[in-house]
Amino acid sequence: MDKPRVGLKDVARLAGVSVKTVSNVVNGYVHVTPATRTRVEAAIKELNYRPNLSARNLRQGRTGIIALAVPELDIPYFAELARLVVAAAEKHELTVLIDQTGGSREREQLVAEGFRAHLIDGLIFSPLALTSEELAARVDDTPMVLLGERVSAGTADHIVVDNVAAAKEATLHLASLGRRRIAAIGAQDFAAAETSRLRLAGYLAALEAAGLPSDDRLVVHVEAYHRADGARAMARLLDSGAAPDAVFCFNDLMALGALRTLLERGYSVPGQVALAGFDDIEDGRYGTPTLTTISPDKREIASRAVEFLADRMVKGSRVETREIRVPHELLIRESTGGQTRS
Amino acid sequence: MDKPRVGLKDVARLAGVSVKTVSNVVNGYVHVTPATRTRVEAAIKELNYRPNLSARNLRQGRTGIIALAVPELDIPYFAELARLVVAAAEKHELTVLIDQTGGSREREQLVAEGFRAHLIDGLIFSPLALTSEELAARVDDTPMVLLGERVSAGTADHIVVDNVAAAKEATLHLASLGRRRIAAIGAQDFAAAETSRLRLAGYLAALEAAGLPSDDRLVVHVEAYHRADGARAMARLLDSGAAPDAVFCFNDLMALGALRTLLERGYSVPGQVALAGFDDIEDGRYGTPTLTTISPDKREIASRAVEFLADRMVKGSRVETREIRVPHELLIRESTGGQTRS
Numbered sequence: 239m240d241k242p243r244v245g246l247k248d249v250a251r252l253a254g255v256s257v258k259t260v261s262n263v264v265n266g267y268v269h270v271t272p273a274t275r276t277r278v279e280a281a282i283k284e285l286n287y288r289p290n291l292s293a294r295n296l297r298q299g300r301t302g303i304i305a306l307a308v309p310e311l312d313i314p315y316f317a318e319l320a321r322l323v324v325a326a327a328e329k330h331e332l333t334v335l336i337d338q339t340g341g342s343r344e345r346e347q348l349v350a351e352g353f354r355a356h357l358i359d360g361l362i363f364s365p366l367a368l369t370s371e372e373l374a375a376r377v378d379d380t381p382m383v384l385l386g387e388r389v390s391a392g393t394a395d396h397i398v399v400d401n402v403a404a405a406k407e408a409t410l411h412l413a414s415l416g417r418r419r420i421a422a423i424g425a426q427d428f429a430a431a432e433t434s435r436l437r438l439a440g441y442l443a444a445l446e447a448a449g450l451p452s453d454d455r456l457v458v459h460v461e462a463y464h465r466a467d468g469a470r471a472m473a474r475l476l477d478s479g480a481a482p483d484a485v486f487c488f489n490d491l492m493a494l495g496a497l498r499t500l501l502e503r504g505y506s507v508p509g510q511v512a513l514a515g516f517d518d519i520e521d522g523r524y525g526t527p528t529l530t531t532i533s534p535d536k537r538e539i540a541s542r543a544v545e546f547l548a549d550r551m552v553k554g555s556r557v558e559t560r561e562i563r564v565p566h567e568l569l570i571r572e573s574t575g576g577q578t579r580s
Numbered sequence: 581m582d583k584p585r586v587g588l589k590d591v592a593r594l595a596g597v598s599v600k601t602v603s604n605v606v607n608g609y610v611h612v613t614p615a616t617r618t619r620v621e622a623a624i625k626e627l628n629y630r631p632n633l634s635a636r637n638l639r640q641g642r643t644g645i646i647a648l649a650v651p652e653l654d655i656p657y658f659a660e661l662a663r664l665v666v667a668a669a670e671k672h673e674l675t676v677l678i679d680q681t682g683g684s685r686e687r688e689q690l691v692a693e694g695f696r697a698h699l700i701d702g703l704i705f706s707p708l709a710l711t712s713e714e715l716a717a718r719v720d721d722t723p724m725v726l727l728g729e730r731v732s733a734g735t736a737d738h739i740v741v742d743n744v745a746a747a748k749e750a751t752l753h754l755a756s757l758g759r760r761r762i763a764a765i766g767a768q769d770f771a772a773a774e775t776s777r778l779r780l781a782g783y784l785a786a787l788e789a790a791g792l793p794s795d796d797r798l799v800v801h802v803e804a805y806h807r808a809d810g811a812r813a814m815a816r817l818l819d820s821g822a823a824p825d826a827v828f829c830f831n832d833l834m835a836l837g838a839l840r841t842l843l844e845r846g847y848s849v850p851g852q853v854a855l856a857g858f859d860d861i862e863d864g865r866y867g868t869p870t871l872t873t874i875s876p877d878k879r880e881i882a883s884r885a886v887e888f889l890a891d892r893m894v895k896g897s898r899v900e901t902r903e904i905r906v907p908h909e910l911l912i913r914e915s916t917g918g919q920t921r922s
Contacts, residue, residue: 286693311653317653317656320678324653333677335678336662336677338662351628357645377628465865494863497866521836521863523807
């Protein structure tokens with residue numbers, strides 16, 4: 239289908255540069271001046287030149303594409319992260335192929351095993367279903383950076399948030415308001431549910447530090463982390479007679495669902511029940527009341543992930559695997575009595 | 581980087597099938613039984629075989645990848661649409677590369693001109709900045725399906741919602757509640773702002789049909805369609821003394837921003853001001869009050885887009901360009917006095 243009528247030479251002639259320069263632009267190398275790049279791109283456009291990926295690929299083993307594999311794009315946390323990764327990748331002249339795994343084992347295994355490795359130079363992966371052991375057993379050698387809570391597999395660069403500390407901080411904030419029946423929504427039992435386990439550990443540590451007894455009835459399990467799960471969990475919590483006066487939800491989306499249930503049933507928030515979430519998605523800033531939350535530095539997560547990956551793509555496995563923690567902060571908003579808007 | 585140690589033959593031997601069958605699986609052809617596909621995929625996995633895109637590409641001119649170019653992934657409408665397009669494409673065994681244009685002219689022009697055409701078999705494009713004329717002037721011949729409100733360029737398949745009818749319906753619903761000062765938030769003036777123009781036309785047609793005078797002070801212009809734009813527009817509307825008793829926002833995201841401003845300033849919704857949006861994003865179902873909205877059939881948009889594109893990829897330009905309208909419905913929720921939840 240692709241008839242390569244127009245070649246590098248034609249572009250070079252029109253742009254008044256060398257074939258090597260056109261090649262540098264086409265291959266996304268950074269050491270080309272903006273003015274030259276603009277001229278070459280104009281010539282490419284005018285001639286409707288299409289670089290021959292096949293030849294290029296064989297020569298260099300590079301596609302200029304990285305994949306970002308996340309569970310679901312309509313979980314706002316991942317949508318916001320995807321936007322930031324696309325922006326960070328642009329600075330490295332990399333195109334991002336976004337892969338939505340749906341959190342399914344099969345799709346995640348395909349991603350980890352490099353099923354599309356011939357298309358991509360590297361992978362930023364936020365796994366949901368795969369365990370650390372499964373990730374460590376990966377044989378594909380495409381450079382990979384892991385995002386999220388998994389205990390490092392030791393075989394890939396890893397970007398994490400301190401989930402235990404953050405969850406503890408959110409729960410202690412609820413205790414500091416004088417709340418004594420603090421519930422947790424978001425417990426999960428399956429093998430790979432590290433996020434849930436770490437946030438639960440932080441919640442329990444906070445109860446202990448605040449001298450509050452833990453009560454199994456206050457810990458609500460969920461299947462997934464959507465609004466509907468939070469809404470249902472909150473209904474179960476209220477129906478159980480556990481009588482919470484505060485709730486820490488393990489993400490904002492569940493907190494927004496829980497908020498809806500509370501208001502629907504006539505509870506005042508934060509008057510009768512104070513509420514905190516995790517992620518700092520935009521929705522939480524515009525709801526009424528606005529949502530207290532843990533805000534991980536998403537911009538930093540995205541830029542470090544791309545940076546690590548770009549570095550790894552150049553240096554291969556000669557660099558030791560690295561793990562970094564990005565900062566987070568507690569944002570106190572109306573759902574726990576704060577007045578700040580952002 | 582890619583050392584092709586393992587070949588088609590090795591996979592075929594392990595799976596106990598012919599080389600041709602392995603090739604069919606690798607190339608995503610549909611005429612392979614699920615059982616055979618599973619066996620071949622297991623062998624591919626076990627051997628960590630990577631198909632050689634280059635050779636394949638040269639042979640067939642196919643990559644099995646389609647691009648979905650949308651303005652912004654963290655606008656929930658596009659995130660929801662992306663999820664549905666990924667799901668629809670999976671049924672055609674196509675991988676979706678998601679391209680976030682940011683609504684910028686330059687990025688959209690690159691997309692339209694097929695800058696990455698060597699990587700993709702087809703394109704589903706929701707343009708924001710480019711006009712119909714600019715799209716019609718496209719020289720790249722990669723199969724393309726357009727989404728959204730642009731008047732058809734005549735050169736590409738096109739999937740639309742009847743924006744005028746839908747906006748009229750939403751506005752008439754507000755009028756049917758006895759509201760007489762119905763405002764519109766979302767007017768825009770730039771050349772490519774078709775969405776805005778069509779929804780404004782529907783709003784004005786409804787006022788006329790309801791025998792209500794139009795009032796320029798009730799029409800608020802915005803820069804973009806985010807929550808913050810809606811919040812600011814609502815504040816301007818209230819400050820202007822235009823005294824609206826209902827507001828039709830041209831998308832849900834702005835309506836959620838406007839809702840926040842109204843509640844923050846002590847207005848009751850729908851008591852003093854009734855509110856309707858457009859898009860039916862999930863957030864609107866969980867806010868308090870829940871948001872009345874126009875719900876375009878997003879699943880239908882996604883599946884028809886992929887279907888048109890797959891068809892076009894096979895038949896090329898031999899098929900006449902088609903334009904279809906997908907259905908929409910008005911969902912009456914709490915923000916206009918309705919009680920339904922979905």
